[in-house]
Amino acid sequence: MAKDILFIIENLSFPFDRRVYREAVTMRKAGYNVSVICPKGRDRDNLSFEIVEGIDVYRYPLALDSMSKKDYLIEYSLSIFFTFFFSLKILLNKNFDVLHVANPPDIFFPILSLYRIFGKKIVFDQHDLTPESYLSRFRDEREDAFYRIQILFEFLTYKAANAVIATNMSYRKIARERGNKKNVFIVRNGPDLRKFHFTKTDEKLKENFKYLVCYIGIMGVQDGVDYLIKAIDYFVHSLKRTDTLFVLIGKGDDFEYLKKLALELDLNSYIRFTGRIPDEPAMDYLSTADVAASPDPYNPLNDHSTMNKVMEFMATANPIVSFNLKEAKYSAGDGAVYIDDNNTEEFAKAISSLLDDPHKRKTMAQSGLKRVKEILSWEIQEKNLLNLYRKLVD
Numbered sequence: 450m451a452k453d454i455l456f457i458i459e460n461l462s463f464p465f466d467r468r469v470y471r472e473a474v475t476m477r478k479a480g481y482n483v484s485v486i487c488p489k490g491r492d493r494d495n496l497s498f499e500i501v502e503g504i505d506v507y508r509y510p511l512a513l514d515s516m517s518k519k520d521y522l523i524e525y526s527l528s529i530f531f532t533f534f535f536s537l538k539i540l541l542n543k544n545f546d547v548l549h550v551a552n553p554p555d556i557f558f559p560i561l562s563l564y565r566i567f568g569k570k571i572v573f574d575q576h577d578l579t580p581e582s583y584l585s586r587f588r589d590e591r592e593d594a595f596y597r598i599q600i601l602f603e604f605l606t607y608k609a610a611n612a613v614i615a616t617n618m619s620y621r622k623i624a625r626e627r628g629n630k631k632n633v634f635i636v637r638n639g640p641d642l643r644k645f646h647f648t649k650t651d652e653k654l655k656e657n658f659k660y661l662v663c664y665i666g667i668m669g670v671q672d673g674v675d676y677l678i679k680a681i682d683y684f685v686h687s688l689k690r691t692d693t694l695f696v697l698i699g700k701g702d703d704f705e706y707l708k709k710l711a712l713e714l715d716l717n718s719y720i721r722f723t724g725r726i727p728d729e730p731a732m733d734y735l736s737t738a739d740v741a742a743s744p745d746p747y748n749p750l751n752d753h754s755t756m757n758k759v760m761e762f763m764a765t766a767n768p769i770v771s772f773n774l775k776e777a778k779y780s781a782g783d784g785a786v787y788i789d790d791n792n793t794e795e796f797a798k799a800i801s802s803l804l805d806d807p808h809k810r811k812t813m814a815q816s817g818l819k820r821v822k823e824i825l826s827w828e829i830q831e832k833n834l835l836n837l838y839r840k841l842v843d
Contacts, residue, residue: 452842453482455536455545459528460553462490463506465725467757468576469551471641475831476838477503484545486535488528492700492725507535525556533560546570546842553577555602561609570841573610574636575620579603581750585671604628612841614834617776619753634837638755640764641827645728647766647818648736655737656721658694660804663738663767665731666758668701671751673772675703675710676793677744682714684797693804695742696721696734732765739810740803741767746791747774755780760825763817768810770799780825784817 463485464470477483484505499506509531549572580599607628615621624630655661741762745751769785771777786799
């Protein structure tokens with residue numbers, strides 16, 4: 450008899466959340482009935498209800514862009530209300546056996562605890578360390594009352610869960626130490642090479658520049674795209690390199706600020722902001738790129754986190770420049786150059802050096818692609834997800 454799974458997301462829409470999309474599709478193909486509750490996207494995924502590859506998707510509106518702590522309190526309150534409402538609707542109409550909640554944020558523990566009392570299995574899919582996300586989101590903050598609340602909410606979410614999914618060994622260690630959880634499964638953020646892979650090089654995308662450098666990902670405070678723009682400033686104005694186009698793919702809360710920063714630094718001739726684009730043109734850009742940039746700065750969150758962008762750069766055969774982060778080094782191995790101390794000038798110099806060394810670029814790209822194919826791809830990681838569910842509900 451097929452089991453029913455309800456996925457809950459708060460910070461991204463579905464199927465834009467690539468990790469949850471991969472997980473949901475994997476479980477649907479394995480014979481499970483799958484539903485998803487998530488917010489509507491601002492420029493995509495706008496329907497209140499939609500069936501995506503056999504998955505029922507229920508979306509609720511987000512009333513505002515969250516920029517301040519007050520905005521987040523309003524957003525999270527609305528998210529809890531709509532999520533509980535839709536979960537009851539799904540429960541009454543078709544039931545569910547497992548509630549699979551992805552963070553951030555860690556706000557759904559009251560709903561999880563209630564359903565666990567009534568015999569539902571709870572999976573906490575920990576995509577981010579929310580307390581550390583808070584500190585990196587508000588860079589001038591210290592471990593204040595809001596931080597301590599995040600630690601409490603994380604702990605209560607751990608307690609509500611039957612099992613925890615960690616994206617790497619660092620997260621697994623934290624789940625065991627901070628949450629006292631023993632039932633922790635590692636399912637890494639590997640790209641699905643059946644869908645995201647090297648396509649072809651297209652010289653037209655370089656717009657008559659000799660080289661192309663790409664970034665792909667969310668553009669929020671914690672993602673460090675401002676560090677990349679400062680590195681580009683040094684690359685262009687100090688290293689005097691005008692032979693390279695930088696294409697920044699994605700969007701986020703910092704998107705307008707980043708465009709303004711590029712304008713102020715007189716970089717508009719060398720930077721293209723594409724916004725969010727479909728996978729097909731994104732893969733073409735990455736496949737054409739000579740170097741990929743992963744500018745997430747060193748901090749307690751990023752050092753422990755596995756970045757989707759790093760995996761996607763590797764899948765599209767890119768040499769990478771990254772700041773020196775523990776989990777980035779595990780993911781990319783010899784496929785990246787690592788820069789200490791969040792130093793944007795050294796970041797720019799590393800990009801410049803790689804552009805001038807085609808042999809090193811090729812060797813690094815081949816190393817990263819091999820690592821994805823043999824260890825990190827979703828085709829390998831989904832086996833760990835299915836193993837979790839077999840132990841939990843079968």
